[in-house]
Amino acid sequence: MRLFWELSKLSFARQLNYRAATLAGLVTNLFFGLLRAAVLEALYGSREEVVGISLQAAITYTGVTQALIAFTMIFGWYEVMDSVYSGEVASDLLKPMNYFTFWLARDVGRAVATFLLRGLTIMAAYALIFPIIVPQGAEQWLALVVALILALLVSFAWRFLVNLAAFWTPNALGIGRFAFILSWFLSGFLMPLRFFPDWFQAICSLTPFPQVVNTVVEVYLGLLTGADLLRALGVQLLWAIGLILASQLVLRAGVRRLVILGG
Amino acid sequence: MSSIITVSGLHKHFSVPKRRAGLWGTLKALARPEMTVVRAVDGISFTIQPGELVGYLGPNGAGKSTTLKMLTGLLVPSEGEVWVNGQVPWRERERYVASIGAVFGQRTTLWWDLPVVESLELLQHIYDIPAARFRDNLAQFRALLDMDSFLDTPVRSLSLGQRMRADLCAALLHDPVLLFLDEPTIGLDVVAKERIRQFIQHVNSEHGTTVLLTTHDLSDVEKLCNRVMIIDQGRLLFGGGLPHLMERFGGNRELVVDFAEEYPAVDVEGAAVVARDGLRVTYQFARQEITASALIGRLSARYRIQDLAVREPEIEATIRRIYEEKLLESP
Numbered sequence: 248m249r250l251f252w253e254l255s256k257l258s259f260a261r262q263l264n265y266r267a268a269t270l271a272g273l274v275t276n277l278f279f280g281l282l283r284a285a286v287l288e289a290l291y292g293s294r295e296e297v298v299g300i301s302l303q304a305a306i307t308y309t310g311v312t313q314a315l316i317a318f319t320m321i322f323g324w325y326e327v328m329d330s331v332y333s334g335e336v337a338s339d340l341l342k343p344m345n346y347f348t349f350w351l352a353r354d355v356g357r358a359v360a361t362f363l364l365r366g367l368t369i370m371a372a373y374a375l376i377f378p379i380i381v382p383q384g385a386e387q388w389l390a391l392v393v394a395l396i397l398a399l400l401v402s403f404a405w406r407f408l409v410n411l412a413a414f415w416t417p418n419a420l421g422i423g424r425f426a427f428i429l430s431w432f433l434s435g436f437l438m439p440l441r442f443f444p445d446w447f448q449a450i451c452s453l454t455p456f457p458q459v460v461n462t463v464v465e466v467y468l469g470l471l472t473g474a475d476l477l478r479a480l481g482v483q484l485l486w487a488i489g490l491i492l493a494s495q496l497v498l499r500a501g502v503r504r505l506v507i508l509g510g
Numbered sequence: 511m512s513s514i515i516t517v518s519g520l521h522k523h524f525s526v527p528k529r530r531a532g533l534w535g536t537l538k539a540l541a542r543p544e545m546t547v548v549r550a551v552d553g554i555s556f557t558i559q560p561g562e563l564v565g566y567l568g569p570n571g572a573g574k575s576t577t578l579k580m581l582t583g584l585l586v587p588s589e590g591e592v593w594v595n596g597q598v599p600w601r602e603r604e605r606y607v608a609s610i611g612a613v614f615g616q617r618t619t620l621w622w623d624l625p626v627v628e629s630l631e632l633l634q635h636i637y638d639i640p641a642a643r644f645r646d647n648l649a650q651f652r653a654l655l656d657m658d659s660f661l662d663t664p665v666r667s668l669s670l671g672q673r674m675r676a677d678l679c680a681a682l683l684h685d686p687v688l689l690f691l692d693e694p695t696i697g698l699d700v701v702a703k704e705r706i707r708q709f710i711q712h713v714n715s716e717h718g719t720t721v722l723l724t725t726h727d728l729s730d731v732e733k734l735c736n737r738v739m740i741i742d743q744g745r746l747l748f749g750g751g752l753p754h755l756m757e758r759f760g761g762n763r764e765l766v767v768d769f770a771e772e773y774p775a776v777d778v779e780g781a782a783v784v785a786r787d788g789l790r791v792t793y794q795f796a797r798q799e800i801t802a803s804a805l806i807g808r809l810s811a812r813y814r815i816q817d818l819a820v821r822e823p824e825i826e827a828t829i830r831r832i833y834e835e836k837l838l839e840s841p
């Protein structure tokens with residue numbers, strides 16, 4: 248536990264040092280956020296709401312999803328792969344620590360830092376420009392925090408699993424790219440999943456990806472309440488547990504196959 | 511005493527896709543890659559007793575690093591058994607690596623962007639080292655390895671020698687019973703090499719740490735190892751004491767003499783002149799026939815000498831001789 252904290256802290260501090268990258272990321276996320284908001288506004292036209300989602304909620308949606316990009320690394324993350332291909336993985340495997348937990352601790356530090364630096368800033372900027380929706384009451388805030396934590400766990404376990412491909416093949420980058428595009432597309436990042444036809448929603452719900460984006464935003468917007476809210480968080484939790492277990496199993500198999508180059 | 515390392519019938523084979531010539535060959539290789547099997551380690555057995563300091567030698571590509579990777583749990587053998595300290599390295603990796611230290615000279619085990627001291631502190635948490643013991647060990651090692659000047663430097667900015675010292679320190683903070691070193695003196699200057707040797711010696715004699723090290727530097731072996739194992743092409747060729755090895759296969763030593771004046775003939779019994787360049791003459795002599803000091807005695811009785819140096823045959827040359835001339839079949 249102490250180790251987890253230390254690793255997270257280090258990774259948090261490292262993230263704070265990437266000032267230029269943070270600023271660039273922030274500007275990009277905000278720019279595309281505004282673009283998406285403008286497109287939605289045009290699509291809504293004179294309609295007040297679409298499938299129960301008001302224009303105000305839709306615009307807020309773009310803000311929250313843009314704020315989630317860095318937090319859950321929606322567009323992809325290749326650090327474990329890099330570490331395998333550079334041989335750094337050997338150093339980490341020589342240490343008495345769980346390789347998954349080691350990376351999770353670092354990812355938590357990174358995620359918290361980007362959440363504070365990029366996520367909150369984007370939301371603040373949105374609040375200045377649009378009349379966005381803000382969660383109401385302690386209960387909804389609490390649910391949002393839980394949803395964010397679970398979203399991070401699901402996203403991390405998925406990203407870690409994808410990266411483990413590097414333990415099997417010397418060119419896992421392509422697999423990674425494909426996997427991350429898929430998870431991005433099915434996560435509900437593009438538009439609220441409610442906008443999509445039922446069959447598409449059904450496909451998405453068979454995957455863990457909506458748990459990373461769609462669920463968080465629905466909680467944020469207050470679209471889920473009471474039993475629905477609890478069920479949504481429960482599903483998120485189950486996916487998190489399932490993916491973490493899967494990561495551990497695949498990791499175990501991978502470590503036995505891994506060929507460490509050099510020396 | 512029971513062995514701390516037992517290796518029996520160890521194999522590691524790698525499959526490498528075979529390259530085929532021409533476009534047709536490339537296409538065929540894509541469809542059905544033909545594999546070549548590299549037998550990096552090809553049936554090695556040995557034991558090491560607690561407290562030993564053993565050199566693991568062999569030419570490039572002999573299979574030394576591959577063996578060490580299996581002994582440290584990084585690679586799973588294709589065949590054969592390894593027991594280290596009562597455990598099978600790759601079976602319960604996390605538990606196993608807590609009891610060993612390892613330095614792979616070509617890469618660091620420290621975190622690239624952290625100052626050395628922070629990296630070491632992180633290790634305290636990773637190995638769960640009690641605070642008092644961590645403090646003691648760190649104080650001791652930083653003095654022995656003279657690390658004070660670069661403790662706050664990020665690892666990526668360290669010189670090679672500094673990095674190696676930091677890595678050695680990192681590998682030993684948790685008092686491992688075993689230390690694996692893959693070329694710990696690679697690329698270092700004479701002073702740095704010497705410091706590292708003294709440190710390894712210290713750890714072995716004071717802490718009783720069993721050490722297995724690979725190197726291409728004969729002096730490392732001479733100054734450190736009670737025993738050497740020589741492998742080539744994945745097979746063990748020799749296991750025994752270094753004096754024994756050099757006696758049998760060491761080849762000839764050389765004595766380089768700078769005479770104070772020109773002599774028409776500089777012959778001496780027991781040695782042959784192999785090179786002559788002005789006042790500098792190089793002799794070759796066999797250690798079985800004459801000692802260096804006896805030879806120097808004979809020369810200085812007859813000629814005025816400015817300076818001289820004894821050159822030991824290089825370990826690489828010795829190893830080469832051993833397998834090129836098939837001096838030894840597997841023991």
Ligand SMILES: Nc1ncnc2c1ncn2[C@@H]1O[C@H](COP(=O)(O)OP(=O)(O)OP(=O)(O)O)[C@@H](O)[C@H]1O
Binds near residue numbers: 508509510526570
């Ligand atoms: N991952 C791998 N895939 C294919 N072949 C490999 C792999 N790792 C090692 N080999 C081959 O196995 C043999 C032994 O390599 P190894 O690294 O163990 O040699 P070494 O004794 O450490 O040599 P050096 O002194 O050069 O470090 C070499 O022929 C090498 O090319």
Ligand SMILES: [Mg+2]
Binds near residue numbers: 510574575576692
């Ligand atoms: Mg090697």
